[in-house]
Amino acid sequence: MAPKLPNLSALPGRTRAETQPNQQQSQDQIEGIPQPFESDFFTNTLLDESKSHEAGKEASSYQAQPARNFSSSARYGLLSGFDPSYYRDWxxxxxxxxxxxxxxxxxxxxxxxxxxxxxxxxxxxxxxxxxxxxxxxxxxxxxxxxxxxxxxxxxxxxxxxxxxxxxxxxxxxxxxxxxxxxxxxxxxxxxxxxxxxxxxxxxxxxxxxxxxxxxxxxxxxxxxxxTATVRPNADPSLFKIQASEGGIWNKTVPEFMESIWTPLNETYPRLAPTCTTGNCQFPPFSSLAVCVAMNDVTDQLNLTSLGLYPNSSFQMTKATLPNGLFLEMGYSEWGTLNISVPTNYESFTDAPNATLSFGNRPDLLRAGLVDVAVIYGNESWITDMHMYRAVEVLFHLCVESYEVQTVNGTASTTRTAVLTDVVTDMQPPDPLLTNSSNSDDGVIVLAGPKQDRQNYTAGLNLLLGISMPLVDLLPGTYRGAEILSVATPFSLALGWAVYHEGPFTSGNSTSYGGDEEMRQTILNIMQNIAIGVTNVLRSWGGSPQTGTPYQLxxxxxxxxxxxxxxxxxxxxxxxxxxxxxxxxxxxxxxVMKNSVLATLFAISSEDKALLEAEGEGEPSIIHQDGNSNNDMSTMAKRSTVKLIKGERGWRLGLVGRDDDDGDGDDNRVV
Incomplete structure (x- = not known):
């Protein structure tokens, strides 16, 4: 066992050279220990015991010289003095x-x-x-x-x-x-x-x-x-369709019947697109269509008293328009109206003389189809002859622009524009219609939107196929007390909407809501009819508009x-x-990084011996059967080392430890 090192704190002023004999004795006692292989990093890790005094001088010399005591010429950066071996290490x-x-x-x-x-x-x-x-x-x-x-x-x-x-x-x-x-x-x-x-x-x-x-x-x-398609109508051959075949007629009647019973505040559905994915987008497009215009002609009514109704006390009144259309009813008659149209198509071709209020709209008259007059009482119970009202409704050809899309299986069509620009007027038809099936007489050409750059054509047979069902289905009379006996399908639908579903009714009472509300009810039903007829036009011919099907x-x-x-x-x-x-x-x-050999030979055998020898004087630092981790940590905390480069390489030199006895001395062992 190596002898205890003298307490350096008890020998003030003594240098390591003065304590050299004791250190020499310590080295002599461990001389028989085999020396390990010196690593490439630490060529002088284990000091030659025979030269321990020289090593002591060397350590003392490095104590006096800081580790960064380099000359200014030696302080160079990473790229200066390029050394390939240095970069190979990294x-x-x-x-x-x-x-x-x-x-x-x-x-x-x-x-x-x-x-x-x-x-x-x-x-x-x-x-x-x-x-x-x-x-x-x-x-x-x-x-x-x-x-x-x-x-x-x-x-x-x-x-x-x-x-x-x-x-x-x-x-x-x-x-x-x-x-x-x-x-x-x-x-x-x-x-x-x-x-x-x-x-x-x-x-x-x-x-x-x-x-x-x-x-x-x-x-x-x-x-x-x-698949994503929707039917516009841009087929010029439509005017060649023969009215005698009844194709358009047969399609118009079902659409008419469905449209008139659309709920009051709803719009009749437009022709639905084909969309197999349930979600489709279509580019804007235009189509030949049927539109509606309506004017109030109440001021043109001529009211005439007809005396008492036979065998009753009801006063009879006749309300007549300048074109001869009239409505007769009693003062106390409940919910009465009359819908009238010209008796034949030819009479309406003389449009300026046939219309009551559209003389200032030649564009609409040139594309006109059917003129309708509706005379009605503005309350459910008529008590005054001045409670009669009248409107004129004009069905005419037009070109409508649409935006169509299908979202989650629900199609929606938005009308974005309406244009009635007649390029070619209709020529007078053959009065007997003898050659109409193979003739181009009666052609009407309407211009499409500027961005469309396309004209839309309709011939006499097409016009007849649209207008004739309307002429037959629109006229009728509605009397609240005699609904089933005098009403036609359309007059029943219109009368029911006006007098039972309008905004001016509430429960069983009849409270008038205003002329504008009543006119709007009539216009809504007429517009739904126009949409139904337009659906017939769009479904009859023309190339389908292709859209884009979308999938989630x-x-x-x-x-x-x-x-x-x-x-x-x-x-x-x-x-x-x-x-x-x-x-x-x-x-x-x-450049040693995590080299195991560098760590193994970091502390020289002399410094290891000094640490062990110093620990002999303190209990539990070194034991014959092993080390105590806690005591080793204590020694490591108290001991200080420094990386020192000697003649034979780098090593961690023991340069002292923290003061543990309170005397102000750091108890250096160097």
């Missing part, structure tokens, strides 16, 4: 940094490729998140490796100054992961290097999670496989902000490695 770390940037770029390219695109369907059930997680893991491994190696090298740079030996263990633990980096942060008291290390390693725990959060999905409608798809949304986390880690790790390389170059420390 080759794997540099390649690892490059790999992390390459993987990061690959992630960006991958996500850019699928951003706003449908979710990819790859083989084996591999998803975009799966591939992203793999790349994120590779990137984390790539940027973590140079950080861990940089910590190991930073350990040697740290000891170029006098440091507690316990810091050696803190650096070693930090090179193993995030938990150790926290201990290093505490041990170095928040040095910038330890802060950077802790930030990188701790944040690396959630790298994959945050990176995958960059990918999210949503749903949208995208063009898909299916799931697509990828990239939230690029989440990638900033990974990018910051990659950049920070590269900067940290560069910093360690520059610092090592400036301090001229050997």
């Amino acid at each position: 080759l794997f770390e540099i390649l690892s940094c490059v790999a992390s940037f390459v993987v990061l770029i690959a992630i960006i390219v991958l996500l850019e490729r699928y951003d706003q695109q449908p979710v990819p369907a790859w083989r084996q059930g591999i998803t975009l998140n799966t591939l992203l997680a793999l790349l994120a893991t590779l990137c984390k491994a790539a940027f973590a490796y140079p950080v861990l190696q940089g910590i190991s090298q930073l350990k040697w740079n740290w000891f170029t100054k006098r440091r507690p030996l316990i810091h050696f263990e803190a650096f070693d633990e930090a090179s193993r992961g995030a938990v150790g980096s926290i201990r290093l942060l505490v041990a170095t008291r928040g040095q910038i290097s330890s802060v950077v290390v802790a930030a990188i390693l701790i944040s690396a725990i959630i790298t994959s999670t945050i990176t995958q959060a960059a990918v999210t999905t949503s749903t949208r409608y995208a063009p898909g496989d299916g 798809e799931t697509y990828v949304i990239i939230r690029w902000g989440y990638l900033a986390f990974l990018a910051a880690q990659v950049v920070l790790s590269a900067l940290f490695l560069l910093w360690v390389m520059i610092q090592s170059r400036r301090l001229k420390t050997e």
